[in-house]
Amino acid sequence: MTNQDTMSCRETQAVLDELVDGQLSAARERRVREHLAGCEACRHEETALRRLLAATAELPRSLEPPTDLWPGIVPRLRQRRFATFTLGRSSGWRGWLLQAVAAVVFMGLGAVLSQLLVSPAISPMPGAGEPLALGTAAAAPAEFGILEAEYLRAKEDLWLTAYRGRRDLPPVIQELVERNLRIIDEAIRELRGALQANPGDRQLESLLLAHHRKEINLLQRLARGSEV
Amino acid sequence: MRSIIQRTLCLGSVLLVLPLVAAAQTEIERRVPASADGTVAISNIAGSVVVTGWDRDEVEVTGTLGRNVEELEVESDARGVEIEVKLPRRNRGGGGSAHLEIRVPRRSRVEVETVSAEITADELEGALDLESVSGSITVAGQPAAVRAETVSGLIEVEADTARISAATVSGSITLTGTRGEVEAEAVSGNITVKSARDLERADLEVVSGQIAFTGSLAPDVDFSASCHSGTIELTLPEATSARVVAESFSGRIDNEFGPEARRVDRYAPGKELSFTLGSGQGRIELETFSGAITLRRR
Numbered sequence: 001m002t003n004q005d006t007m008s009c010r011e012t013q014a015v016l017d018e019l020v021d022g023q024l025s026a027a028r029e030r031r032v033r034e035h036l037a038g039c040e041a042c043r044h045e046e047t048a049l050r051r052l053l054a055a056t057a058e059l060p061r062s063l064e065p066p067t068d069l070w071p072g073i074v075p076r077l078r079q080r081r082f083a084t085f086t087l088g089r090s091s092g093w094r095g096w097l098l099q100a101v102a103a104v105v106f107m108g109l110g111a112v113l114s115q116l117l118v119s120p121a122i123s124p125m126p127g128a129g130e131p132l133a134l135g136t137a138a139a140a141p142a143e144f145g146i147l148e149a150e151y152l153r154a155k156e157d158l159w160l161t162a163y164r165g166r167r168d169l170p171p172v173i174q175e176l177v178e179r180n181l182r183i184i185d186e187a188i189r190e191l192r193g194a195l196q197a198n199p200g201d202r203q204l205e206s207l208l209l210a211h212h213r214k215e216i217n218l219l220q221r222l223a224r225g226s227e228v
Numbered sequence: 229m230r231s232i233i234q235r236t237l238c239l240g241s242v243l244l245v246l247p248l249v250a251a252a253q254t255e256i257e258r259r260v261p262a263s264a265d266g267t268v269a270i271s272n273i274a275g276s277v278v279v280t281g282w283d284r285d286e287v288e289v290t291g292t293l294g295r296n297v298e299e300l301e302v303e304s305d306a307r308g309v310e311i312e313v314k315l316p317r318r319n320r321g322g323g324g325s326a327h328l329e330i331r332v333p334r335r336s337r338v339e340v341e342t343v344s345a346e347i348t349a350d351e352l353e354g355a356l357d358l359e360s361v362s363g364s365i366t367v368a369g370q371p372a373a374v375r376a377e378t379v380s381g382l383i384e385v386e387a388d389t390a391r392i393s394a395a396t397v398s399g400s401i402t403l404t405g406t407r408g409e410v411e412a413e414a415v416s417g418n419i420t421v422k423s424a425r426d427l428e429r430a431d432l433e434v435v436s437g438q439i440a441f442t443g444s445l446a447p448d449v450d451f452s453a454s455c456h457s458g459t460i461e462l463t464l465p466e467a468t469s470a471r472v473v474a475e476s477f478s479g480r481i482d483n484e485f486g487p488e489a490r491r492v493d494r495y496a497p498g499k500e501l502s503f504t505l506g507s508g509q510g511r512i513e514l515e516t517f518s519g520a521i522t523l524r525r526r
Contacts, residue, residue, distance in 0.1 A: 006337075008357065010357075010375075011375065011393075014393075025429075172362075172380075173361060173362060173379065173380065176379065176380050176397065176398055177379065177397065179398075179416075180397045180398055180415040180416055183415055183416055183435055183436050184415060184435055187435050187436070187456040187457065187517070190456075190517065190518075191456075191517060194477060194517070201498075203475050203477065203498070203515060204477065204517075206515070207454070207456065207477075207515065207517055210433065210454060211435065211456065214413070214415065214433070214435065217395070217413070218397060218415065
Protein backbone atom coordinates (compact mmCIF):
# COMPACT_ATOMS: atom_id res chain seq x y z
CA MET A 1 0.00 0.00 0.00
CA THR A 2 1.51 3.28 -1.10
CA ASN A 3 1.33 6.52 0.85
CA GLN A 4 -1.12 7.86 -1.73
CA ASP A 5 -3.70 5.15 -0.93
CA THR A 6 -3.70 5.71 2.84
CA MET A 7 -6.84 7.41 4.09
CA SER A 8 -6.79 9.71 7.07
CA CYS A 9 -9.22 9.44 9.98
CA ARG A 10 -11.05 12.51 8.69
CA GLU A 11 -11.51 11.04 5.25
CA THR A 12 -12.57 7.68 6.66
CA GLN A 13 -15.14 9.02 9.10
CA ALA A 14 -16.60 11.27 6.40
CA VAL A 15 -17.67 8.18 4.40
CA LEU A 16 -18.70 5.81 7.19
CA ASP A 17 -22.38 6.40 6.39
CA GLU A 18 -21.82 5.30 2.83
CA LEU A 19 -19.72 2.31 3.92
CA VAL A 20 -22.47 1.05 6.20
CA ASP A 21 -25.09 1.63 3.48
CA GLY A 22 -22.98 -0.25 0.94
CA GLN A 23 -22.71 2.79 -1.30
CA LEU A 24 -18.97 2.94 -1.76
CA SER A 25 -17.23 1.79 -4.89
CA ALA A 26 -15.14 -1.35 -4.49
CA ALA A 27 -11.86 0.55 -4.64
CA ARG A 28 -12.94 3.11 -2.11
CA GLU A 29 -14.34 0.51 0.26
CA ARG A 30 -11.02 -1.31 0.11
CA ARG A 31 -9.19 1.86 1.17
CA VAL A 32 -11.64 2.52 3.98
CA ARG A 33 -11.37 -1.03 5.31
CA GLU A 34 -7.58 -0.84 5.16
CA HIS A 35 -7.71 2.23 7.37
CA LEU A 36 -10.22 0.65 9.75
CA ALA A 37 -7.99 -2.42 10.12
CA GLY A 38 -5.31 -0.22 11.63
CA CYS A 39 -7.35 2.41 13.46
CA GLU A 40 -9.22 1.60 16.66
CA ALA A 41 -10.85 5.04 16.90
CA CYS A 42 -12.44 4.79 13.48
CA ARG A 43 -13.50 1.20 14.12
CA HIS A 44 -15.26 2.46 17.24
CA GLU A 45 -17.10 5.06 15.16
CA GLU A 46 -18.15 2.42 12.64
CA THR A 47 -19.41 0.10 15.39
CA ALA A 48 -21.42 2.89 17.00
CA LEU A 49 -23.01 3.78 13.68
CA ARG A 50 -23.93 0.17 12.93
CA ARG A 51 -25.45 -0.21 16.38
CA LEU A 52 -27.57 2.90 15.87
CA LEU A 53 -28.84 1.68 12.55
CA ALA A 54 -29.55 -1.76 13.95
CA ALA A 55 -31.47 -0.24 16.84
CA THR A 56 -33.62 1.93 14.58
CA ALA A 57 -34.32 -0.99 12.26
CA GLU A 58 -35.74 -3.01 15.14
CA LEU A 59 -38.22 -0.35 16.21
CA PRO A 60 -41.88 -1.08 15.47
CA ARG A 61 -43.44 1.21 12.85
CA SER A 62 -46.31 2.19 15.09
CA LEU A 63 -44.03 3.45 17.85
CA GLU A 64 -45.34 6.64 19.40
CA PRO A 65 -42.63 9.27 19.68
CA PRO A 66 -41.34 9.96 23.18
CA THR A 67 -43.12 12.95 24.64
CA ASP A 68 -40.66 13.67 27.42
CA LEU A 69 -37.53 14.07 25.26
CA TRP A 70 -37.21 17.83 25.14
CA PRO A 71 -37.95 18.78 28.73
CA GLY A 72 -34.99 16.63 29.67
CA ILE A 73 -32.57 18.23 27.25
CA VAL A 74 -32.68 21.83 28.47
CA PRO A 75 -31.59 21.02 32.04
CA ARG A 76 -28.81 18.82 30.61
CA LEU A 77 -27.59 21.69 28.45
CA ARG A 78 -27.38 23.95 31.46
CA GLN A 79 -25.69 21.34 33.65
CA ARG A 80 -23.09 20.43 31.06
CA ARG A 81 -22.30 24.00 30.07
CA PHE A 82 -18.95 23.92 31.84
CA ALA A 83 -17.94 20.41 30.81
CA THR A 84 -14.22 19.96 30.58
CA PHE A 85 -12.81 20.08 27.10
CA THR A 86 -9.45 18.52 26.48
CA LEU A 87 -7.41 19.46 23.48
CA GLY A 88 -6.33 16.53 21.38
CA ARG A 89 -2.99 18.14 20.71
CA SER A 90 -1.07 20.95 22.24
CA SER A 91 -0.54 22.99 19.06
CA GLY A 92 -1.22 26.28 20.84
CA TRP A 93 -2.65 28.93 18.59
CA ARG A 94 -4.31 26.73 16.05
CA GLY A 95 -6.35 24.59 18.37
CA TRP A 96 -7.02 27.66 20.51
CA LEU A 97 -8.31 29.73 17.64
CA LEU A 98 -10.50 27.05 16.11
CA GLN A 99 -11.79 26.15 19.54
CA ALA A 100 -12.63 29.80 20.06
CA VAL A 101 -14.46 29.91 16.74
CA ALA A 102 -16.36 26.77 17.65
CA ALA A 103 -17.23 28.14 21.07
CA VAL A 104 -18.66 31.36 19.70
CA VAL A 105 -20.53 29.42 17.07
CA PHE A 106 -21.86 27.11 19.68
CA MET A 107 -23.03 29.97 21.85
CA GLY A 108 -25.10 31.09 18.89
CA LEU A 109 -26.21 27.53 18.28
CA GLY A 110 -27.14 27.19 21.91
CA ALA A 111 -29.47 30.16 21.50
CA VAL A 112 -30.87 28.57 18.37
CA LEU A 113 -31.35 25.24 20.08
CA SER A 114 -33.05 26.97 23.01
CA GLN A 115 -35.42 28.60 20.57
CA LEU A 116 -36.17 25.25 19.01
CA LEU A 117 -36.74 23.63 22.36
CA VAL A 118 -39.05 26.20 23.85
CA SER A 119 -40.98 27.26 20.79
CA PRO A 120 -43.90 24.93 20.18
CA ALA A 121 -44.45 26.27 16.67
CA ILE A 122 -41.09 25.01 15.54
CA SER A 123 -40.56 22.11 17.85
CA PRO A 124 -38.61 19.37 16.14
CA MET A 125 -40.32 16.66 18.13
CA PRO A 126 -43.68 16.20 19.71
CA GLY A 127 -43.87 16.86 23.40
CA ALA A 128 -42.63 20.42 23.45
CA GLY A 129 -45.78 21.67 21.77
CA GLU A 130 -48.61 20.26 19.75
CA PRO A 131 -47.75 16.68 18.92
CA LEU A 132 -47.52 15.64 15.32
CA ALA A 133 -49.91 12.95 14.27
CA LEU A 134 -47.28 10.26 14.07
CA GLY A 135 -47.92 6.59 14.15
CA THR A 136 -50.24 6.62 11.14
CA ALA A 137 -49.48 5.27 7.71
CA ALA A 138 -49.28 8.75 6.19
CA ALA A 139 -47.00 10.20 8.90
CA ALA A 140 -43.20 10.41 9.03
CA PRO A 141 -41.63 7.05 9.84
CA ALA A 142 -40.42 6.55 13.42
CA GLU A 143 -36.80 6.27 12.34
CA PHE A 144 -36.87 9.79 10.87
CA GLY A 145 -37.78 11.25 14.27
CA ILE A 146 -35.16 9.13 15.97
CA LEU A 147 -32.48 10.09 13.45
CA GLU A 148 -33.35 13.74 13.85
CA ALA A 149 -33.13 13.38 17.62
CA GLU A 150 -29.67 11.84 17.20
CA TYR A 151 -28.53 14.74 15.05
CA LEU A 152 -29.79 17.21 17.62
CA ARG A 153 -28.02 15.29 20.35
CA ALA A 154 -24.79 15.40 18.33
CA LYS A 155 -25.14 19.18 18.01
CA GLU A 156 -25.64 19.43 21.74
CA ASP A 157 -22.43 17.49 22.35
CA LEU A 158 -20.45 19.68 19.95
CA TRP A 159 -21.71 22.86 21.57
CA LEU A 160 -21.00 21.70 25.07
CA THR A 161 -17.50 20.41 24.44
CA ALA A 162 -16.34 23.67 22.87
CA TYR A 163 -18.07 26.11 25.23
CA ARG A 164 -15.13 26.47 27.57
CA GLY A 165 -12.79 27.64 24.79
CA ARG A 166 -14.57 30.89 24.07
CA ARG A 167 -11.99 33.59 23.49
CA ASP A 168 -11.31 36.54 21.25
CA LEU A 169 -12.18 35.85 17.67
CA PRO A 170 -11.75 37.97 14.55
CA PRO A 171 -15.08 39.77 14.36
CA VAL A 172 -15.43 39.17 10.64
CA ILE A 173 -15.11 35.39 11.06
CA GLN A 174 -17.42 35.37 14.05
CA GLU A 175 -20.08 37.27 12.15
CA LEU A 176 -19.66 35.12 9.06
CA VAL A 177 -20.02 31.85 10.92
CA GLU A 178 -23.04 33.07 12.87
CA ARG A 179 -24.64 34.32 9.67
CA ASN A 180 -24.21 30.97 7.98
CA LEU A 181 -25.53 29.08 10.97
CA ARG A 182 -28.60 31.30 10.76
CA ILE A 183 -28.91 30.41 7.07
CA ILE A 184 -28.90 26.72 7.93
CA ASP A 185 -31.25 27.29 10.84
CA GLU A 186 -33.68 29.19 8.62
CA ALA A 187 -33.55 26.40 6.05
CA ILE A 188 -34.29 23.88 8.80
CA ARG A 189 -37.25 25.94 9.98
CA GLU A 190 -38.67 26.15 6.46
CA LEU A 191 -38.27 22.44 5.95
CA ARG A 192 -39.80 21.60 9.30
CA GLY A 193 -42.76 23.84 8.50
CA ALA A 194 -43.19 22.17 5.13
CA LEU A 195 -42.89 18.75 6.74
CA GLN A 196 -45.58 19.53 9.27
CA ALA A 197 -47.87 20.43 6.38
CA ASN A 198 -46.75 17.40 4.39
CA PRO A 199 -45.93 14.67 6.90
CA GLY A 200 -44.11 11.69 5.54
CA ASP A 201 -42.74 13.57 2.51
CA ARG A 202 -39.51 11.66 1.91
CA GLN A 203 -37.86 14.46 -0.05
CA LEU A 204 -38.45 16.93 2.76
CA GLU A 205 -37.22 14.45 5.37
CA SER A 206 -34.11 13.82 3.29
CA LEU A 207 -33.40 17.54 2.90
CA LEU A 208 -34.01 18.19 6.60
CA LEU A 209 -31.63 15.48 7.74
CA ALA A 210 -29.07 16.72 5.18
CA HIS A 211 -29.22 20.18 6.69
CA HIS A 212 -28.76 18.82 10.20
CA ARG A 213 -25.73 16.98 8.85
CA LYS A 214 -24.39 20.17 7.26
CA GLU A 215 -24.73 22.03 10.50
CA ILE A 216 -22.91 19.29 12.36
CA ASN A 217 -20.20 19.18 9.67
CA LEU A 218 -19.72 22.91 10.10
CA LEU A 219 -19.48 22.62 13.86
CA GLN A 220 -17.18 19.61 13.63
CA ARG A 221 -14.91 21.36 11.15
CA LEU A 222 -14.58 24.34 13.45
CA ALA A 223 -13.82 22.16 16.43
CA ARG A 224 -11.58 19.70 14.59
CA GLY A 225 -8.46 21.79 14.84
CA SER A 226 -8.22 20.94 18.51
CA GLU A 227 -9.00 17.24 18.10
CA VAL A 228 -6.44 16.01 15.56
CA MET B 229 19.44 76.99 7.39
CA ARG B 230 15.94 75.96 8.26
CA SER B 231 15.61 73.83 5.12
CA ILE B 232 18.97 72.17 5.89
CA ILE B 233 17.69 71.28 9.37
CA GLN B 234 14.46 69.95 7.91
CA ARG B 235 16.31 67.86 5.35
CA THR B 236 18.66 66.53 8.00
CA LEU B 237 15.77 65.59 10.24
CA CYS B 238 14.00 63.91 7.35
CA LEU B 239 17.10 61.99 6.27
CA GLY B 240 17.76 61.00 9.84
CA SER B 241 14.24 59.69 10.20
CA VAL B 242 14.61 57.60 7.10
CA LEU B 243 17.93 56.23 8.30
CA LEU B 244 16.36 55.38 11.63
CA VAL B 245 13.39 53.66 10.04
CA LEU B 246 15.29 51.60 7.47
CA PRO B 247 16.89 49.20 9.98
CA LEU B 248 13.52 48.80 11.66
CA VAL B 249 11.91 47.93 8.36
CA ALA B 250 14.69 45.52 7.58
CA ALA B 251 14.33 43.97 11.02
CA ALA B 252 10.56 43.70 10.58
CA GLN B 253 11.05 40.81 8.17
CA THR B 254 13.46 37.94 8.35
CA GLU B 255 14.59 36.13 5.26
CA ILE B 256 14.66 32.38 5.67
CA GLU B 257 16.23 29.50 3.83
CA ARG B 258 16.20 26.01 5.23
CA ARG B 259 16.64 22.55 3.76
CA VAL B 260 16.01 19.12 5.25
CA PRO B 261 16.09 15.62 3.76
CA ALA B 262 12.75 14.02 2.90
CA SER B 263 11.58 10.76 1.45
CA ALA B 264 10.24 10.75 -2.08
CA ASP B 265 6.68 9.97 -1.01
CA GLY B 266 6.59 11.00 2.63
CA THR B 267 4.32 13.47 4.39
CA VAL B 268 5.03 17.18 4.59
CA ALA B 269 2.85 18.99 7.14
CA ILE B 270 2.82 22.80 7.10
CA SER B 271 1.07 25.22 9.41
CA ASN B 272 1.01 29.00 9.17
CA ILE B 273 -1.37 31.65 10.44
CA ALA B 274 -1.20 34.64 8.16
CA GLY B 275 0.65 35.44 4.97
CA SER B 276 0.96 32.79 2.34
CA VAL B 277 2.07 29.23 1.70
CA VAL B 278 3.17 28.22 -1.79
CA VAL B 279 4.03 24.54 -2.17
CA THR B 280 5.69 23.32 -5.36
CA GLY B 281 6.88 19.87 -6.30
CA TRP B 282 10.40 19.12 -7.46
CA ASP B 283 12.54 16.11 -8.18
CA ARG B 284 14.86 16.24 -5.17
CA ASP B 285 14.46 14.13 -2.02
CA GLU B 286 14.54 17.13 0.24
CA VAL B 287 12.31 19.94 1.41
CA GLU B 288 13.40 23.54 0.92
CA VAL B 289 11.74 26.40 2.78
CA THR B 290 12.37 29.98 1.70
CA GLY B 291 10.51 33.21 2.27
CA THR B 292 10.12 35.86 4.91
CA LEU B 293 8.91 35.90 8.50
CA GLY B 294 7.11 38.92 9.97
CA ARG B 295 8.59 40.67 12.98
CA ASN B 296 6.18 39.11 15.44
CA VAL B 297 6.92 35.56 14.38
CA GLU B 298 8.68 33.77 17.20
CA GLU B 299 10.33 31.16 15.03
CA LEU B 300 9.97 28.86 12.06
CA GLU B 301 10.22 25.25 13.12
CA VAL B 302 11.34 22.73 10.49
CA GLU B 303 11.70 19.14 11.63
CA SER B 304 12.43 16.03 9.63
CA ASP B 305 12.20 12.45 10.82
CA ALA B 306 11.04 9.04 9.63
CA ARG B 307 7.40 10.12 9.73
CA GLY B 308 7.98 13.07 7.44
CA VAL B 309 8.66 16.79 7.58
CA GLU B 310 6.86 19.28 9.78
CA ILE B 311 7.02 23.02 9.14
CA GLU B 312 5.35 25.30 11.64
CA VAL B 313 5.30 29.08 12.04
CA LYS B 314 5.26 29.77 15.76
CA LEU B 315 3.91 32.97 17.25
CA PRO B 316 4.29 34.26 20.80
CA ARG B 317 1.36 33.39 23.05
CA ARG B 318 0.36 37.05 23.27
CA ASN B 319 0.87 38.31 19.75
CA ARG B 320 0.19 42.00 20.03
CA GLY B 321 0.82 44.59 17.37
CA GLY B 322 0.24 42.32 14.43
CA GLY B 323 3.00 41.47 11.97
CA GLY B 324 2.73 37.80 12.80
CA SER B 325 2.67 36.72 9.18
CA ALA B 326 4.97 34.53 7.17
CA HIS B 327 5.28 34.15 3.43
CA LEU B 328 6.62 30.68 2.77
CA GLU B 329 7.71 29.11 -0.47
CA ILE B 330 8.22 25.43 0.01
CA ARG B 331 9.58 22.88 -2.43
CA VAL B 332 8.81 19.26 -1.68
CA PRO B 333 9.35 15.92 -3.42
CA ARG B 334 6.74 15.72 -6.11
CA ARG B 335 5.03 12.59 -4.73
CA SER B 336 4.79 13.89 -1.17
CA ARG B 337 1.53 13.87 0.71
CA VAL B 338 1.11 17.54 1.61
CA GLU B 339 -0.96 18.78 4.54
CA VAL B 340 -1.38 22.53 5.04
CA GLU B 341 -3.32 24.36 7.73
CA THR B 342 -3.63 28.15 7.91
CA VAL B 343 -5.94 30.73 9.40
CA SER B 344 -5.79 33.58 6.88
CA ALA B 345 -2.73 32.65 4.86
CA GLU B 346 -3.38 31.82 1.22
CA ILE B 347 -2.47 28.34 0.10
CA THR B 348 -1.18 27.52 -3.38
CA ALA B 349 -0.13 24.05 -4.51
CA ASP B 350 1.30 23.15 -7.91
CA GLU B 351 3.38 20.51 -9.67
CA LEU B 352 2.55 17.91 -7.04
CA GLU B 353 1.54 14.29 -7.58
CA GLY B 354 0.75 13.15 -4.07
CA ALA B 355 -2.44 13.64 -2.07
CA LEU B 356 -3.18 17.16 -0.83
CA ASP B 357 -4.99 18.01 2.40
CA LEU B 358 -5.45 21.80 2.56
CA GLU B 359 -7.36 23.69 5.18
CA SER B 360 -7.79 27.40 5.93
CA VAL B 361 -10.23 29.61 7.78
CA SER B 362 -10.25 32.69 5.58
CA GLY B 363 -7.36 32.10 3.23
CA SER B 364 -7.94 31.07 -0.35
CA ILE B 365 -6.83 27.70 -1.70
CA THR B 366 -5.56 27.28 -5.25
CA VAL B 367 -4.47 23.95 -6.71
CA ALA B 368 -2.97 23.09 -10.07
CA GLY B 369 -0.94 20.19 -11.40
CA GLN B 370 -1.69 16.48 -11.12
CA PRO B 371 -2.25 15.62 -7.47
CA ALA B 372 -3.47 12.12 -6.69
CA ALA B 373 -6.31 13.54 -4.60
CA VAL B 374 -7.34 16.91 -3.21
CA ARG B 375 -9.16 17.75 -0.01
CA ALA B 376 -9.71 21.49 0.49
CA GLU B 377 -11.69 23.19 3.22
CA THR B 378 -12.23 26.84 4.10
CA VAL B 379 -14.68 28.89 6.09
CA SER B 380 -14.68 32.00 3.92
CA GLY B 381 -11.81 31.56 1.52
CA LEU B 382 -12.13 30.72 -2.16
CA ILE B 383 -11.27 27.26 -3.41
CA GLU B 384 -10.04 26.89 -6.97
CA VAL B 385 -8.86 23.57 -8.31
CA GLU B 386 -7.71 23.35 -11.90
CA ALA B 387 -5.92 20.07 -11.72
CA ASP B 388 -5.92 16.69 -13.35
CA THR B 389 -6.94 14.66 -10.33
CA ALA B 390 -9.18 11.67 -9.77
CA ARG B 391 -10.57 12.67 -6.39
CA ILE B 392 -11.64 16.07 -5.05
CA SER B 393 -13.34 16.88 -1.79
CA ALA B 394 -14.02 20.59 -1.26
CA ALA B 395 -15.99 22.29 1.47
CA THR B 396 -16.58 25.91 2.36
CA VAL B 397 -19.04 27.89 4.41
CA SER B 398 -19.33 31.14 2.49
CA GLY B 399 -16.50 31.00 0.00
CA SER B 400 -16.93 29.77 -3.54
CA ILE B 401 -15.67 26.55 -5.03
CA THR B 402 -14.54 26.39 -8.65
CA LEU B 403 -13.38 23.09 -10.07
CA THR B 404 -12.07 23.00 -13.63
CA GLY B 405 -11.23 19.95 -15.69
CA THR B 406 -12.49 17.62 -12.97
CA ARG B 407 -12.66 13.88 -13.59
CA GLY B 408 -13.20 10.85 -11.38
CA GLU B 409 -14.96 11.67 -8.13
CA VAL B 410 -15.92 15.03 -6.70
CA GLU B 411 -17.62 16.07 -3.48
CA ALA B 412 -18.31 19.73 -2.85
CA GLU B 413 -20.28 21.40 -0.12
CA ALA B 414 -21.08 25.03 0.73
CA VAL B 415 -23.55 26.84 2.94
CA SER B 416 -23.86 30.24 1.27
CA GLY B 417 -21.12 29.94 -1.32
CA ASN B 418 -21.42 28.80 -4.93
CA ILE B 419 -20.13 25.61 -6.48
CA THR B 420 -19.03 25.75 -10.10
CA VAL B 421 -17.76 22.68 -11.93
CA LYS B 422 -16.43 23.55 -15.38
CA SER B 423 -15.22 21.39 -18.23
CA ALA B 424 -15.66 18.16 -16.29
CA ARG B 425 -14.30 15.15 -18.17
CA ASP B 426 -16.11 11.82 -17.93
CA LEU B 427 -16.99 12.46 -14.31
CA GLU B 428 -17.77 9.20 -12.51
CA ARG B 429 -19.28 10.42 -9.27
CA ALA B 430 -20.41 13.79 -7.95
CA ASP B 431 -22.05 14.88 -4.74
CA LEU B 432 -22.71 18.64 -4.70
CA GLU B 433 -24.57 20.33 -1.86
CA VAL B 434 -25.36 23.99 -1.16
CA VAL B 435 -27.83 25.58 1.22
CA SER B 436 -28.36 29.04 -0.26
CA GLY B 437 -25.76 29.30 -3.00
CA GLN B 438 -25.78 28.06 -6.59
CA ILE B 439 -24.57 24.91 -8.26
CA ALA B 440 -23.49 25.14 -11.90
CA PHE B 441 -22.09 22.17 -13.79
CA THR B 442 -20.81 21.85 -17.32
CA GLY B 443 -19.00 18.90 -18.77
CA SER B 444 -19.28 15.27 -19.66
CA LEU B 445 -20.27 12.36 -17.47
CA ALA B 446 -19.07 8.77 -17.48
CA PRO B 447 -21.63 6.26 -18.79
CA ASP B 448 -22.26 4.83 -15.30
CA VAL B 449 -22.12 8.14 -13.50
CA ASP B 450 -23.55 8.58 -10.00
CA PHE B 451 -24.38 12.31 -9.83
CA SER B 452 -26.36 14.10 -7.15
CA ALA B 453 -26.86 17.81 -6.47
CA SER B 454 -28.90 19.37 -3.71
CA CYS B 455 -29.80 22.97 -2.84
CA HIS B 456 -32.19 24.47 -0.37
CA SER B 457 -32.90 27.91 -1.81
CA GLY B 458 -30.16 28.12 -4.39
CA THR B 459 -30.35 27.04 -8.01
CA ILE B 460 -28.98 24.03 -9.81
CA GLU B 461 -27.98 24.34 -13.47
CA LEU B 462 -26.57 21.41 -15.43
CA THR B 463 -25.28 21.75 -18.97
CA LEU B 464 -24.77 18.31 -20.46
CA PRO B 465 -23.75 16.98 -23.88
CA GLU B 466 -26.34 15.28 -26.07
CA ALA B 467 -24.56 11.94 -25.65
CA THR B 468 -25.16 11.77 -21.89
CA SER B 469 -26.49 8.43 -20.72
CA ALA B 470 -28.33 8.52 -17.41
CA ARG B 471 -31.63 8.18 -15.63
CA VAL B 472 -32.53 11.71 -14.48
CA VAL B 473 -34.69 12.46 -11.46
CA ALA B 474 -35.26 16.08 -10.44
CA GLU B 475 -37.46 17.18 -7.53
CA SER B 476 -38.30 20.57 -6.09
CA PHE B 477 -40.72 21.40 -3.30
CA SER B 478 -41.57 24.86 -4.64
CA GLY B 479 -39.01 25.76 -7.30
CA ARG B 480 -39.19 25.62 -11.09
CA ILE B 481 -37.80 22.75 -13.10
CA ASP B 482 -36.83 23.57 -16.71
CA ASN B 483 -35.55 20.92 -19.08
CA GLU B 484 -34.11 21.49 -22.56
CA PHE B 485 -33.98 17.73 -23.20
CA GLY B 486 -37.70 17.52 -23.68
CA PRO B 487 -39.84 16.03 -20.92
CA GLU B 488 -41.51 18.53 -18.63
CA ALA B 489 -41.83 18.45 -14.87
CA ARG B 490 -45.19 17.57 -13.38
CA ARG B 491 -46.87 18.37 -10.14
CA VAL B 492 -46.37 15.69 -7.52
CA ASP B 493 -49.81 16.22 -6.08
CA ARG B 494 -52.62 18.51 -7.12
CA TYR B 495 -52.78 19.88 -3.57
CA ALA B 496 -49.04 20.25 -3.02
CA PRO B 497 -46.63 22.67 -4.72
CA GLY B 498 -43.91 20.11 -5.38
CA LYS B 499 -42.73 19.20 -8.85
CA GLU B 500 -40.77 16.28 -10.15
CA LEU B 501 -39.19 15.30 -13.43
CA SER B 502 -38.09 11.82 -14.31
CA PHE B 503 -36.75 10.75 -17.70
CA THR B 504 -33.99 8.83 -19.42
CA LEU B 505 -31.09 10.13 -21.45
CA GLY B 506 -29.42 7.72 -23.87
CA SER B 507 -29.37 4.19 -22.49
CA GLY B 508 -29.98 5.39 -18.95
CA GLN B 509 -26.91 3.70 -17.54
CA GLY B 510 -25.97 6.38 -15.07
CA ARG B 511 -27.94 8.18 -12.37
CA ILE B 512 -28.52 11.91 -11.99
CA GLU B 513 -30.50 13.10 -8.96
CA LEU B 514 -31.26 16.77 -8.42
CA GLU B 515 -33.30 18.24 -5.59
CA THR B 516 -34.11 21.66 -4.18
CA PHE B 517 -36.54 23.06 -1.68
CA SER B 518 -37.29 26.42 -3.30
CA GLY B 519 -34.55 26.92 -5.85
CA ALA B 520 -34.88 26.35 -9.57
CA ILE B 521 -33.46 23.37 -11.44
CA THR B 522 -32.37 23.85 -15.05
CA LEU B 523 -31.13 21.18 -17.45
CA ARG B 524 -29.43 22.63 -20.51
CA ARG B 525 -28.36 20.85 -23.66
CA ARG B 526 -24.80 21.59 -24.84
